Amino acid sequence: MPDQPPRGVALITGATAGLGAAFAARLAAERWDLTLVARDAERLSASAAELRARHGVRVSVLPADLATESGTAAVEDRLRDATEPVELLVNNAGIGLNKAFHGSTLDDELRILRLNVEAVMRLTFAVLPQMTERRSGGVINVSSVSGYGVTAPGSTYTATKAYVINFSESIAQSVRRYGVRVLALCPGFVRTEFHQRAGIPTAGSPGWIWLDAGTVAAKALADLRKGRYVSVPSVRYKIAASALRHTPHGLVRRFSEAGNRFVGRGAR
Template identity: 85%
Template sequence: MGAATPVEVTVPDQAPRRTALITGATAGLGAAFARRLAAEGWDLVVVARDAERLATSAEELRARHGVAVSVIPADLATESGVGTVEERLRNASAPVELLVNNAGIGLNKGFLRSTLDDELRILRLNVEAVMRLTFAVLPQMTERRSGDVINVSSVSGYGVTAPGSTYTATKAYVINFSESVGQSVRRHGVRVLALCPGFVRTEFHQRAGIPTAGSPGWIWLDADSVVDGALSDLRKGRYVSVPSMRYKIAATALRHAPHALVRRFSEAGNRAVGRGAR
């Protein structure tokens, strides 16, 4: 018998690895984004202030999902912290395809009882860091003609839902900034989404010292469900994601109801629930 004719086997190219960078990745929505994206096979760069907790979270994600996870311990309210993450986002040899700007804080005190340092910190983290990290990543994305940015805002950004608090002002910036930049980069194949949840079961309120014991159960959202909805809305090409019908109605009311009526309800809501929504 003659020698068998060799058969050429074509091995399909392996799908390229995608990388997402998530700020505030050790708790709440940031941790939920990390779990969801790792389950989808994304490699991750996770950012948070607590280096020990960050390392533990990264190891759990690697072990459970078999993805690469690198860590950047950084305080994004500081120049050195935000600068370190900017440098990673500009690294052309390891491009980031999805940026999730989740890190943020609230203050459980009105403006007149606050301090200048606290007010500057909330501006640096909730506003400046979001703008700077978005600015750092977009040039590469627009050049590649692909990439996504999710900026975590709040439904409270649609109105003065916490009288005396500057938190809602910072979140209003994130909504308007995201929609405006999103419109300008869409023609380059890049999507920018503002995620505007209401009250989510996370550590946010506890860290801010905001009481929630008297709040009704129906106002709370599940972090994993919020993340699933945000990714779905991003992939549908939407500019804003407001999870659940009750918060969609709230956002519509805040935008279109007479200001006097909004003020009356927000004052009553603050007495019943406590300041802040995230």
């Protein structure tokens, strides 16, 4: 309700669409004030206005391209601002490439590394000192169930998501003693703009593989509050993650080379 005090400030990257928008809507409904980060200033302003009108929370916007040095630095500065500390960071921004490494360009490969890996590391690094000092706070890093195995031959997307999983689990263990929680969110296929932007076709894919973005965001927040290090929404993707982790690599390679659609390259 509007008369309830805010729970703190949450900063969300990639906040205007898909999982980012779902996190923003969920957190605003829970009475969080928000800082929304994305490249498109116009979409940011529209999203912020809608959230303010619907939930009565404060929403600020920060247009930034996290694949650039200036964009990442701007968000780092906001996270280090002690006058309005960020209590929850959601590193959601990310991209995929619908091309094999040998057919890609160096610029595209550097962009996916900067956005999916470097920005996640740098923003987490920027926010943790204040969180550990005040002994509260949380970070959600959006990875993918595909980070558990080489599910797309020739693609570096799964490698970037493997980094996010391992990075998040490691940092979570080191900051837990300070009352700070870090979570890797590992969904599968989520109905967002991600696949369209990456040029990944989804026509003909079975309906049962898709997850709802709002449900995924709610599950991630619940798992963060429980102190879990990893959140894999839905039983079917828990099974997929377990299979990727424990199946001999030779068999995983055979399935991936055959284009196994269940854990294919479009998994978010």
